[in-house]
Amino acid sequence: MKTLNLFLTILFLFIFSHPVIGSDEILPQRGICSHRGENGVFPENTVIGFQEAVRLGTAQVEFDVRRTKDNQLIIMHDATVDRTTNGTGKTTDLTLEEIRTLDAGIKKGERFIGTRVPTFEEALNSLPQNIWINIHVYASNPIEIAAIIVEKKREHQAFLACKRKDALTVKEKYPQIKICNMERRDNISQYIRETIEWKCEFIQLMGKLGSPEEMKALKDAGVRINYTIAKNSQQFKELLEAGVDFPLADRTAHFVDIAKTLGVLMGDH
Secondary structure: HHHHHHHHHHHHHHHHOOOOHHHHHHHOOOOOOEEEEOOOOOOOOHHHHHHHHHHHOOOOEEEEEEEOOOOOEEEOOOEEEOOOOOOOOOOOHHHHHHHHOOOOHHHHHHHOOOOOOOEHHHHHHHOOOEEEEEEEEOOOOOOHHHEEOOOOOOOOOEEEEEHHHHHHHHHHHHHOOOEEEEEOOOOHHHHHHHHHHOOOEEEEEEEOOHHHHHHHHHHOOOOOOEHHHHHHHHHHHHHHHHOOEEEEOOOOOHHHHHHHHHOOOOOOO
């Protein structure tokens, strides 16, 4: 009996002294958001680009989800495959099988030849449990995206960057899914006010910040702040000082040193 009691005590202490998957405690408070992965050198929106961003110490990875002709979810920013692959045409005019024959790496150099456009599930599976996953929704029916997030047990870290209509649709069925408000307004004060009123978990500012009072209001409401895009280390530093949590960066590697200096780099680097 004493042995059993000792075992249960140790088990209890272990469980309650270690953050578990599904808790925000394991996730970074600030850091680099890798825009479409490490797309400075690696092919954008690809598994190898995401994994390189993680290796470098990113706190958040951003990618874009679209649909194919046969209604499959893939990772692609543009409405066409022309810019990032050796193919042509709209994603909605091509089947998943057709898109899988395309080379998504060749335009970044010979060493990336053979890189494929990933599916949404492949993208999720390639990322660890302890960073944020910023999913920009260009696909119709975001319910399916939310369902996969829940099925994969990634709702603690993955959030949908989408319009208000899509957010309401998702929240009705999956209230645990986090939302980044993408109903950007010309009036930034309105954008910030609506983000708080709608109880969104993230906002993605672009080009302009709110006033110090508005930035504080976002913090007080528990809204995490992304910003697109930090162009250099000095701007990255200034954005963090102004209250931005995750400045987006096109070249993750260029921001590693400043992130390390500021103490916001993930991992041991």
